[in-house]
Amino acid sequence: RAKKMGRNNTQFYQPAMNEEALERVRIESALRNALERDEFVLHYQPQLDLQSGRVVGMEALIRWQHPELGMVAPGRFIGLAEETGLIVPIGAWVLRTACAQAKAWQDAGHGVLRIAVNLSPRQFSEPKLLAAIAEVLRETGLPPSCLEIELTEGLFMNDVALAVELLHKLKALGLALSIDDFGTGYSSFSYLRRFPIDVLKIDRSFISDIGEGDEAAIVVSIIALAHNLKLRVIAEGVETAAQLDYLRRNGCDEIQGYYFSPPVPPIEFERMLIDGKSLQPALV
Numbered sequence: 001r002a003k004k005m006g007r008n009n010t011q012f013y014q015p016a017m018n019e020e021a022l023e024r025v026r027i028e029s030a031l032r033n034a035l036e037r038d039e040f041v042l043h044y045q046p047q048l049d050l051q052s053g054r055v056v057g058m059e060a061l062i063r064w065q066h067p068e069l070g071m072v073a074p075g076r077f078i079g080l081a082e083e084t085g086l087i088v089p090i091g092a093w094v095l096r097t098a099c100a101q102a103k104a105w106q107d108a109g110h111g112v113l114r115i116a117v118n119l120s121p122r123q124f125s126e127p128k129l130l131a132a133i134a135e136v137l138r139e140t141g142l143p144p145s146c147l148e149i150e151l152t153e154g155l156f157m158n159d160v161a162l163a164v165e166l167l168h169k170l171k172a173l174g175l176a177l178s179i180d181d182f183g184t185g186y187s188s189f190s191y192l193r194r195f196p197i198d199v200l201k202i203d204r205s206f207i208s209d210i211g212e213g214d215e216a217a218i219v220v221s222i223i224a225l226a227h228n229l230k231l232r233v234i235a236e237g238v239e240t241a242a243q244l245d246y247l248r249r250n251g252c253d254e255i256q257g258y259y260f261s262p263p264v265p266p267i268e269f270e271r272m273l274i275d276g277k278s279l280q281p282a283l284v
């Protein structure tokens with residue numbers, strides 16, 4: 001059929017494209033089913049205060065417990081969820097589940113723990129976002145000050161005025177806002193002053209460079225920048241004692257990373273809380 005229409009006709013390539021489109025449709029409906037069948041789970045990674053050495057919060061990270069594929073990492077489906085818009089209902093599930101879990105741990109006497117939830121750009125442009133978050137806070141009873149929303153720098157590339165307005169409305173709910181993967185995205189420092197941000201999360205790539213000379217200067221600079229702007233600063237992806245030591249000596253507020261714990265299922269996280277697992281406090 002393609003031959004009849006001529007060699008240069010784009011029809012010639014149609015089969016391959018159809019396959020790609022079909023694959024996407026397949027994944028989209030698989031994601032939709034996953035939500036209906038309750039196949040998503042949240043793992044939690046502790047965040048530790050470097051002064052006290054104690055767990056002060058946790059980041060909720062989604063996984064897909066696929067009946068055949070096993071545990072699927074978010075890197076393999078968040079992008080597609082984003083493109084198809086399914087991130088909106090999936091993200092709503094994440095927010096509700098994470099807030100309910102944090103409240104349950106508080107009620108069980110594990111102290112005031114903060115819960116950090118990732119928000120994708122697509123969710124950010126969802127008109128009902130504000131109402132949805134307010135409703136989750138009300139229904140779960142989690143104090144708004146215990147919720148931290150993680151945003152990425154890409155968010156600030158679109159309509160800046162609109163973004164500033166929405167961030168102020170989010171802040172008015174009483175929650176905290178953090179910039180995830182700081183230093184890797186659209187790096188304009190102007191938004192740091194304009195946007196009501198509370199926390200900078202130093203991207204893992206800068207932390208893994210600690211001990212490699214020059215690169216550590218970036219980490220020190222981000223810590224100084226954060227503190228000058230009265231922001232809290234968290235180092236992501238801390239894997240070694242040397243990195244931890246460096247961050248502590250340079251005044252970083254909090255850490256998160258495999259050195260202390262990877263993201264773990266709720267039952268294991270709770271075990272950590274019960275055992276009072278912590279870091280050696282700073283020797284001040």
Ligand code: C2E
Pocket residue numbers: 045060061062073074075078087091094118119120150180181204236237238239256257258259262263
């Ligand atoms: P992120 O928000 O920057 O999360 C941190 C990622 O780094 C997590 O990967 C975590 O497992 C990993 N990590 C933590 N400590 C270490 C470490 O010491 N070493 C190394 N090598 N990695 C570490 P994960 O769970 O695979 O998530 C990947 C990304 O997927 C997240 O990056 C986030 O952007 C996205 N994501 C995860 N859950 C959600 C969600 O519920 N909603 C949205 N919109 N995005 C999510």
Ligand code: MG
Pocket residue numbers: 059118150180
């Ligand atoms: Mg994050």
Ligand code: MG
Pocket residue numbers: 180181201203204236
């Ligand atoms: Mg990150």
Ligand code: MG
Pocket residue numbers: 181
């Ligand atoms: Mg990331």
